[in-house]
Amino acid sequence: MARAVTTNRKILNTAIAWGVGLVIFFPILWTILTSFKTEAQAISDPPVFLFFDWTLENYAVVQERSDYMRFLWNSVILAGVSTVLGLIIAVPAAWSMAFVPSKRTKDILLWMLSTKMLPAVGVLYPIYLLFIQLGLLDSRLGLIIVLMLINLPIIVWMLYTYFKEIPGEILEASRMDGAGLKDEILYVLTPMAVPGIASTLLLNFILAWNEAFWTLNLTAAKAAPLTAFIASYSSPEGLFFAKLSAASTMAIAPILILGWFSQKQLVRGLTFGAVK
Amino acid sequence: MGRIQLKQVKKAFGDVTVIPPLDLEIEDGEFVVFVGPSGCGKSTLLRLIAGLEDTTSGIIEIDGKDATGLPPAKRGLAMVFQSYALYPHMSVRKNIAFPMKMAGLSPEEQNRRIEAAAKALNLTDYLDRRPGQLSGGQRQRVAIGRAIVREPAAFLFDEPLSNLDAALRVGMRLEISELHKRLATTMVYVTHDQVEAMTMADKIVVLQAGVIEQVGSPLELYHSPRNRFVAGFIGSPKMNLIEGPEAAKHNAHTIGIRPEHLTVSTDSGDWHGTVGVSEHLGSDTFFHVKIDGFAEPLTVRVGGDFDLHYGDAIQLTPDPALIHKFDAKGLRIT
Amino acid sequence: MATKHSRVAARVMLAPAVILLLGWMLVPLTMTLFFSFKKYLPLRGDSMANGLDWVGFENYTRFVGSSSFWPSVQATLVIVGGVLFVTVILGIVLALLLDQPMWGQGVVRILVIAPFFVMPTVSALVWKNMFMDPVNGLLAHLWKFFGAEPLQWLSQASMPSLILIVSWQWLPFATLILLTAVQSLDSEQLEAAEMDGAPYIKRFWFIVLPHLSRAITIVILIQTIFLLSIFAEIFVTTGGAFGTKTLSYLIFQRVLESQNVGLGSAGGVYAIILANIVAIFLMRIVGKNLDA
Numbered sequence: 068m069a070r071a072v073t074t075n076r077k078i079l080n081t082a083i084a085w086g087v088g089l090v091i092f093f094p095i096l097w098t099i100l101t102s103f104k105t106e107a108q109a110i111s112d113p114p115v116f117l118f119f120d121w122t123l124e125n126y127a128v129v130q131e132r133s134d135y136m137r138f139l140w141n142s143v144i145l146a147g148v149s150t151v152l153g154l155i156i157a158v159p160a161a162w163s164m165a166f167v168p169s170k171r172t173k174d175i176l177l178w179m180l181s182t183k184m185l186p187a188v189g190v191l192y193p194i195y196l197l198f199i200q201l202g203l204l205d206s207r208l209g210l211i212i213v214l215m216l217i218n219l220p221i222i223v224w225m226l227y228t229y230f231k232e233i234p235g236e237i238l239e240a241s242r243m244d245g246a247g248l249k250d251e252i253l254y255v256l257t258p259m260a261v262p263g264i265a266s267t268l269l270l271n272f273i274l275a276w277n278e279a280f281w282t283l284n285l286t287a288a289k290a291a292p293l294t295a296f297i298a299s300y301s302s303p304e305g306l307f308f309a310k311l312s313a314a315s316t317m318a319i320a321p322i323l324i325l326g327w328f329s330q331k332q333l334v335r336g337l338t339f340g341a342v343k
Numbered sequence: 344m345g346r347i348q349l350k351q352v353k354k355a356f357g358d359v360t361v362i363p364p365l366d367l368e369i370e371d372g373e374f375v376v377f378v379g380p381s382g383c384g385k386s387t388l389l390r391l392i393a394g395l396e397d398t399t400s401g402i403i404e405i406d407g408k409d410a411t412g413l414p415p416a417k418r419g420l421a422m423v424f425q426s427y428a429l430y431p432h433m434s435v436r437k438n439i440a441f442p443m444k445m446a447g448l449s450p451e452e453q454n455r456r457i458e459a460a461a462k463a464l465n466l467t468d469y470l471d472r473r474p475g476q477l478s479g480g481q482r483q484r485v486a487i488g489r490a491i492v493r494e495p496a497a498f499l500f501d502e503p504l505s506n507l508d509a510a511l512r513v514g515m516r517l518e519i520s521e522l523h524k525r526l527a528t529t530m531v532y533v534t535h536d537q538v539e540a541m542t543m544a545d546k547i548v549v550l551q552a553g554v555i556e557q558v559g560s561p562l563e564l565y566h567s568p569r570n571r572f573v574a575g576f577i578g579s580p581k582m583n584l585i586e587g588p589e590a591a592k593h594n595a596h597t598i599g600i601r602p603e604h605l606t607v608s609t610d611s612g613d614w615h616g617t618v619g620v621s622e623h624l625g626s627d628t629f630f631h632v633k634i635d636g637f638a639e640p641l642t643v644r645v646g647g648d649f650d651l652h653y654g655d656a657i658q659l660t661p662d663p664a665l666i667h668k669f670d671a672k673g674l675r676i677t
Numbered sequence: 678m679a680t681k682h683s684r685v686a687a688r689v690m691l692a693p694a695v696i697l698l699l700g701w702m703l704v705p706l707t708m709t710l711f712f713s714f715k716k717y718l719p720l721r722g723d724s725m726a727n728g729l730d731w732v733g734f735e736n737y738t739r740f741v742g743s744s745s746f747w748p749s750v751q752a753t754l755v756i757v758g759g760v761l762f763v764t765v766i767l768g769i770v771l772a773l774l775l776d777q778p779m780w781g782q783g784v785v786r787i788l789v790i791a792p793f794f795v796m797p798t799v800s801a802l803v804w805k806n807m808f809m810d811p812v813n814g815l816l817a818h819l820w821k822f823f824g825a826e827p828l829q830w831l832s833q834a835s836m837p838s839l840i841l842i843v844s845w846q847w848l849p850f851a852t853l854i855l856l857t858a859v860q861s862l863d864s865e866q867l868e869a870a871e872m873d874g875a876p877y878i879k880r881f882w883f884i885v886l887p888h889l890s891r892a893i894t895i896v897i898l899i900q901t902i903f904l905l906s907i908f909a910e911i912f913v914t915t916g917g918a919f920g921t922k923t924l925s926y927l928i929f930q931r932v933l934e935s936q937n938v939g940l941g942s943a944g945g946v947y948a949i950i951l952a953n954i955v956a957i958f959l960m961r962i963v964g965k966n967l968d969a
Binding site for chain 3: 076077080081083084085087088089091092094095097098101109110114156157159160162163164166167169173175177179180181182184185186187188189190191192193194195196197216219220223248273276277279280283284293294295297298300308311312315318319322323325326327
Binding site: 250 | 395425499
């Protein structure tokens with residue numbers, strides 16, 4: 068509904084919007100800035116904003132003390148593998164619901180969504196118990212499975228809404244051209260849906276990366292990702308602003324960058340296609 | 344070879360029967376057009392032949408072999424879709440190559456056929472473009488090219504020209520006819536446009552509500568429509584259908600006379616009336632004439648320069664040999 | 678429409694996803710339901726192998742009867758309600774603002790969305806220490822600058838603080854969805870209203886707001902579902918102290934901290950029921966959209 072306005076009006080809009088945007092972004096900015104300060108500067112009174120001695124020391128200390136790379140690696144593995152696994156299971160499911168709908172398709176879709184709404188805390192102990200029984204506690208495999216399952220409904224839904232936009236005639240054409248089911252999905256559907264699949268991948272990677280219930284409760288040391296790494300800083304003795312900031316910056320930087328790429332698809336993914 | 348036989352083929356979606364059991368024979372090399380108003384089941388019939396839909400009952404034979412249960416890929420047919428259904432992520436070359444890739448043809452053979460098809464369809468300069476960069480007519484030719492290279496037993500066309508503008512449509516019509524003459528392969532063509540049916544078909548199948556109303560050559564349908572529906576559907580402008588006392592004079596419930604079979608005069612004739620709207624096409628002129636005592640106005644075709652205007656008196660005489668007579672059920676009386 | 682072949686294939690291809698999710702839902706749910714009727718204190722030697730005592734609805738009544746129950750319900754409602762209120766109102770304002778023509782719109786959008794990508798543990802920790810620390814936090818400095826006594830944010834104003842943190846995380850979500858909705862508004866409608874002489878407030882009230890109503894409902898429902906189970910923010914900031922113990926946090930404590938599985942499971946069942954009530958409304962909206 069945007070339309071042409073006077074230049075004065077535009078200047079005013081710009082000023083207000085940038086002001087508001089910077090206020091909202093400020094905590095992140097402040098964290099990044101603080102991560103380059105010394106501990107003394109980080110708590111100096113009054114606070115220093117830009118004019119301090121920039122240092123990378125905090126990053127070195129954080130890595131050395133808590134082995135940041137190991138947590139980072141766990142985060143990458145957990146989020147990456149769970150997302151890819153989810154996609155492998157979701158692509159055929161979304162294909163079948165989008166192109167061979169039956170009377171029950173809608174119910175199945177909604178039911179899948181409903182599993183996403185199951186409060187995690189309500190099933191915490193059973194999962195905990197099962198994990199102990201199966202030896203999955205604090206293992207990457209266990210968390211990959213859980214993360215895959217909690218995001219599967221979103222993956223299926225996102226793919227479903229993207230596939231829906233592909234005309235069925237093209238898939239029929241491939242059948243006439245002698246393509247089997249595998250060829251149809253591999254050579255025709257998937258390449259056509261690449262943008263949709265990519266944004267699904269991205270969003271679910273982010274969601275898995277930031278997941279902070281199961282990753283905190285089902286890991287101890289071995290499989291712990293960055294969410295747990297940061298949570299370990301909440302104990303008072305570990306409290307140094309600059310180092311905390313460095314650790315935080317390292318934990319959020321990769322995902323902030325990915326997130327900016329996926330912002331357009333975010334809406335559709337998070338509202339299950341209800342808002343486009 | 345491409346002989347297709349439908350035996351008691353029936354299609355129902357749930358409780359709704361779209362096509363009641365029907366029989367149809369399509370001979371090898373024939374150009375058959377399914378024509379009928381939208382929703383008459385002509386596309387469904389084509390999709391049954393293609394294998395994109397299951398038959399509810401009945402048998403479909405292709406070259407004498409039962410193909411009823413075969414998936415589309417195994418029937419050896421090629422189809423051209425209304426939306427062209429090109430693969431948007433592939434170049435024209437890859438689009439055309441796709442069915443051959445699926446069939447596992449050697450790259451040399453693939454290339455040979457692509458070059459030949461591209462040459463025949465004037466696509467040589469566009470082979471490396473994406474479908475999105477082509478015009479409607481070019482896309483249509485790519486779709487045809489993709490069908491040709493399969494060397495199918497029969498081509499299926501599902502309203503292939505309806506997305507083109509009028510001028511292109513005439514050109515493509517000729518190209519497809521030309522293609523049929525050259526390849527001499529069976530073609531089954533679905534359209535709602537009776538002009539396409541008349542101009543292209545060896546054999547026309549007129550459908551209404553899933554039922555075959557008549558099968559015959561274009562001229563058979565034109566000269567002796569089996570019933571009122573076919574009479575009204577085939578021919579342009581539509582045949583004039585007259586009921587009431589005038590029909591009774593011919594011992595019929597309804598009589599039909601084509602606009603081109605009426606003689607026009609200003610001083611003498613069987614039917615007296617006044618000119619309504621006239622449509623001048625240059626070569627022809629169509630008058631819509633209100634006849635005294637008739638419920639519906641009649642359409643008359645006359646030569647290009649006929650100087651009559653709105654409200655003028657006019658007299659019409661039908662050619663008695665060309666009057667079609669139908670009974671109360673709408674069937675032709677011979 | 679399709680053939681038998683494709684219908685069979687479709688079922689086969691749908692099966693893995695359905696079976697996995699069915700297992701993921703039914704197995705733990707059944708176990709939770711089972712435990713909720715049992716006395717199960719692993720630390721006191723209860724275990725599945727030795728058999729658990731059936732206690733009927735005792736866990737349910739005890740969970741509701743405990744002194745922490747009603748405060749936790751209240752805390753839950755305050756947090757959910759507070760965050761919804763803040764994010765929806767600010768979300769509408771921001772959406773309308775971002776829809777205006779301006780320079781650098783893309784950059785502003787990115788700035789506004791950024792908090793959504795910050796992992797919950799990080800945002801909780803950053804707010805807790807660098808902003809709300811009563812001595813060195815930035816807010817303390819701000820208060821001192823205006824000559825006020827710095828607040829003990831997370832103990833004296835624990836709820837508002839928590840709402841602030843969570844709202845900051847969820848405001849981008851609300852803004853983004855509402856902005857998408859605003860942008861889909863037909864400008865001719867607004868121009869027609871302007872021609873009819875409707876001032877801005879009336880145009881907003883009678884055209885923009887009704888247009889946004891669906892998006893607002895969706896924001897409310899989806900956020901409610903996520904907010905009902907916020908965990909990391911409480912875990913990191915107050916650990917459930919100072920009146921911030923929500924229903925889910927209470928259940929978490931019962932199950933993992935005091936290891937009273939039966940009691941916690943009964944609480945879990947309550948939480949599931951609560952979430953389902955919200956979910957039903959959300960599914961109605963999404964379901965309707967599927968038909969369209």
